[in-house]
Amino acid sequence: MFKVGLTGGIGSGKSSAVRYFQSxxxxxxxxxxxxxxxxQAGQPALQQIKQEFGESALDESGALNRSWMREQIFTEPESKDRLEAITHPLIRQRIIQAMAExxxxxYLIVDIPLLIEKAYxxxxxxxxxxxCLPEQQIKRVQQRDGSDIALIKGIMKAQASRGERQQSATHVLxxxxxxVHLHQQIDRLHQAFLKLAGSAVR
Structure with a gap:
């Protein structure tokens, strides 16, 4: 199976691309x-998270207490690295398992926001x-959910840079x-991926 990893910064329009590929x-x-x-409650990661952060890290259902964790990461930024050290190896394992099914x-597309950052x-x-242009990212996120500009810029700064993403890409939309312009590019890319997928199975 020919496999495509899809990524992009916040507000870049990944969801629009995904919907069209699905169509x-x-x-x-x-x-x-x-x-x-x-x-979610009952998953093995929760026990590790509980051991690392304590009972407060889980909600009443036994799932991750997202609001508590967001506050924890805000007050202690290193908590993000501690959480990701638990979750990201499991996410990677699940992605590999899902691709093997x-x-x-x-051909198969996997939408991974942190594809570059986590070296997938x-x-x-x-x-x-x-x-897209950084100023377009900011404008789109503001229009989508009304986020503060400083928050959006902070998220963008924490992500791979535009140059890093482009350097890692084999194809750019x-x-x-x-x-309409996006869909036209995807139509051409779809045909290219079909040819590559055909070559891969020969």
Whole structure:
């Protein structure tokens, strides 16, 4: 199975790209969904998180207490690294397992926001980056959820830079124009991936 890792900064328009690939019949795995699953009640990661952070890290249902953890990370930034040291190896393992399962699709896309930051490139035959100007990222996130500019810039600073993403990409989608323009690029890329997928199975 030909595998494509898809990524992009906050507000770059990854979701728009994912929806269009799905409309073309392509299976897309969501790393964020996997990340949410591993911190649900009863999952092995929760015991490790409890040991690391204490009872307060879990809510009444036994799942991750997200509001408490956000506050913890805000007051003690190193808590983020401690949490990710537990969760990210499990997320990576689940992604690999999910990719190995049989899928009815011409090729497989995995949407991973932190693909570059967590060095997932080697898992994929192609790395697709959704790209736009930084000022467009800020404007889109503000329009989407009304976030403060300083918060958006802080998130962008914590992510891989635009240059780092482009350098790691085998393919780039320019999402600085209209949705029609994005879809036209995806149509061309879809045909290219179909050819590459066909070559991969020969």
């Amino acid at each position: 073309l019949g392509i299976k897309v795995l969501d790393a964020d969904q996997i990340a949410r699953q591993i911190v 049989p899928h009815v699709t011409d 490139q080697s898992l994929f035959d192609a790395v697709l980056v959704v790209d 320019d999402n600085s124009d209209t949705l």
